[in-house]
Amino acid sequence: GLGALGVLIFSLTLPITKSTVPVFGPLVVGIGRAVGAAALALIVLRVKKVPFPERRLRGRLLITAAGVVFGFPLLTALALQHAAASRGAIVVGILPAATALVGTIRHGERPSRQFWLAASGGLITVVIFAIVTGTNGRPEAADGLFLLAVLAAAIGYAEGAAISREIGGWQTISWALVVSLPLTIPITVLAMSSHGIEDLTGPAILGLVYVSVGSMFLGFFAWYAGLSMAGVARVSQIQLILPILTLVWSALFLDETITTAAVIAALMVLGFVVATRRAPIG
Secondary structure (H helix, E strand, C coil), X not given: CHHHHHHHHHCCHHHHHHHHHHHHCHHHHHHHHHHHHHHHHHHHHHHHCCCCCCHHHHHHHHHHHHHHHHHHHHHHHHHCCCCCHHHHHHXXXXXXXXXXXXXXXXXXXXXXXXXXXXXXXXXXXXXXXXXXXXXXXXXXXXXXXXXXXXXXXXXXXXXXXXXXXXXXXXXXXXXXXXXXXXXXXXXXXXXXXXXXXXXXXXXXXXXXXXXXXXXXXXXXXXXXXXXXXXXXXXXXXXXXHHHHHXXXXXXXXXXXXXXXXXXXXXXXXXXXXXXXXXXXXX
């Protein structure tokens, strides 16, 4: 349930990022969102009087931050300058398999053969979709950015889940945001001064607030709690419903045309969710 709540919050991220990037630019939307989230994190950490993590966890926090504070937000913001949010939704559908793979290698989880067959089915579906719908039968350049974003997020999710078992889920993302401030603040200030933000609109401002407060902060509270309670491999597969949810939001909020290929791919991916949820994990 916690994992699903996190996924629901995350499912709006690509459409809102797509609508906000033209106004603020990819650096402000991709990196700047972490500044506002870090401010909230500092308030909560101070109120709760949470001590700074032990030295042995600090390097791992930096790994988490590299994946979920910098890598995924920035790379998807860059990709969405050139690709539709609905396309990104399908390509990012590979994230559950990537997260499970990283969790297996890094933390010793042992999913069954049934699990891997189902996860591979989701991966293959996404790859075929990228090829079939790409220009001249080839994946688009933005697909590469989406895939790099997936790799970054998978590493950040898996490492953050391991840390959250020791210090708690919301503490993990909060400290990851805080330790990132020496980089996120100057990058955001420089990006805002050089981008030239003249045409601010209410929806764009609300979009930046959402990706900061929701996508970068509150969503991780539920997400990391779910990962730490039920295991990275199993809970990560709930992300397979992201394509369907994001397709819906893209059509409603961005008026994007949802192709038959996208619907078929999303439904196939959903089918693999059921299979992975029933597969045993050691």
